[in-house]
Amino acid sequence: MSNNLYCTTDKLSDIICDNYSLLQVMSRFGLPLGFADNTVEEWCEANQVHGETFLAVVNFVAHPKEASTDLAGISxxxxxxxxxxxxxxxxxxxxxxxxxxxxxxxxxxxxxxxxxxxxxxxxxxxxxxxxxxxxxxxxxxxxxxxxxxxxxxxxxxxxxxxxxxxxxxxxxxxxxxxxxxxxxxxxxxxxxxxxxxxxxxxxxxxxxxxxxxxxxxxxxxxxxxxxxxxxxxxxVKKPLVEEPEEDTEMTGSQLSQREKEVICCVVKGMSNKEIAEELFISIHTVITHRRNIARKLQIHSSTLLTIYAIVNKLVDISEVKLNL
Ligand SMILES: [Fe+2]
Ligand SMILES: [Fe+2]
Known part of the structure; x- marks a missing residue:
């Protein structure tokens, strides 16, 4: 731990022994106890928690004066x-x-x-x-x-x-x-x-x-x-070439490969911005895909979309972020 600030390679057990009030931050992020010798990075990944955001809050709560307010990695x-x-x-x-x-x-x-x-x-x-x-x-x-x-x-x-x-x-x-x-x-x-x-x-x-x-x-x-x-x-200045068209059919349309990829990202808990970065498309395109998916499947809830993705084997249950 350099400059008092914690980093992703620090062991969670060391952080908690250093400042036990951070247990509250852990539980509010959905990180359980039982972290053994896992580092911040490892335990966040194992529990599908956004590590950089967790660490930013931990550092801010523990050392408000020293913590960086650099927002680059924050979700x-x-x-x-x-x-x-x-x-x-x-x-x-x-x-x-x-x-x-x-x-x-x-x-x-x-x-x-x-x-x-x-x-x-x-x-x-x-x-x-x-x-x-x-x-x-x-x-x-x-x-x-x-x-x-x-x-x-x-x-x-x-x-x-x-x-x-x-x-x-x-x-x-x-x-x-x-x-x-x-x-x-x-x-x-x-x-x-x-x-x-x-x-x-x-x-x-x-x-x-x-x-x-x-x-x-x-x-x-x-x-x-x-x-x-x-x-x-x-x-407005330059329409994107890869813009998908609005699909006007209400039901029964086949999902495109891209739409399936978007579903996988959504059920893994990724934001529109993260999906855009993952698939190298714009946020606007992600939103259009999501609108088309909702229309084709008649599913508007992320929980139901998760069930759909698991049942149709688009993702493995271990990859899913459940927000029940
Ligand atoms: Fe508040
Ligand atoms: Fe407030």
Whole structure:
């Protein structure tokens, strides 16, 4: 490990022993435990995780000041999946877990107005976090998915999101300070300390999550917007020779060899950009192929397309990235 930053040839076990909080990043990327002596590269490949994106986030979370914000190797879909999983972790695991412990620590069994107010404050904080993350899941990620498919909403841009993007950890810091400074000792101090440790961790993780969004996700999407704009200009000037024609038959058409290749790439979890690079075609061509495939097969879900590819022996199940 040079300059404190981790690299693809580092053993995962060394990284985790160095900084155990990175276990959270691993699980949000879908990397399981049991990595033995595998390096980052080997374990990511074995689990069909985009290694460069994983490493970029790991370095950013572990060493935000030193980590490079070079976006060259980052996959936007992989980064977006990571952020979605993080939202799921905060909303469905960590915050409910803190609430349970808080109820135990502040003794809600008796009439206790302070306990009631603390809980009320915590619940309003959780509502705020939920609203923030729902907006990202439903609106921002949908917008980025459209970009990945080669479509851009003219009324929106990632800089609009960046401009209004709040940090949600501040309210939690206030709650933590109120408890530390003013809450009179009652009941079991160990339980209160345990919930405070969790609040400290959550505050740190929320701050780090916001920074990954601001410094990795937003610039990566911005680049995507720029590339899409450039592709459009290029396509207007010079139509691509290899452009496939729209197939207007609804069903029963035979898939072309190229369409089969596109299916294989899709079910392996590749983005449109990655497919374009793999097959040496433009993103626009990939999208047209995908539209023709959907029309011919009458399949619009990637899960069903995966089933189709396995049943028709286009891919082996071991190559498939399951997003169930
Ligand atoms: Fe987020
Ligand atoms: Fe956010």
């Amino acid at each position: 936007v879909p992989a980064l977006m999946d990571y952020l979605k999983q993080s939202h799921h972790y905060f909303l469905d695991f960590q915050l409910p877990n803190i609430r349970r412990k808080l109820i135990e620590a502040i003794d809600c069994s008796t009439e206790n107005e302070v306990a009631y107010l603390i809980l009320k404050y915590f619940d309003s904080f959780v509502n705020e976090v939920r609203k923030h993350m729902d907006y990202e899941d439903m609106d921002v990620f949908q917008y980025v998915n459209s970009l990945l498919e080669g479509r851009k909403n003219p009324d929106y841009s990632i800089s609009m999101f960046a401009r209004d993007h709040d940090q949600v950890d501040a309210k939690l810091a206030e709650l933590k300070n109120i408890i530390i400074k003013f809450y009179p000792p009652r009941g079991n101090g160990y339980v209160m300390n345990a919930v405070l440790f969790d609040i400290f961790t959550c505050e740190q993780e929320l701050a780090s999550h916001g920074q990954v969004e601001d410094r990795l996700f937003v610039p990566a999407v911005y680049q995507l917007e720029k590339r899409l704009d450039a592709t459009k200009v290029c396509e």
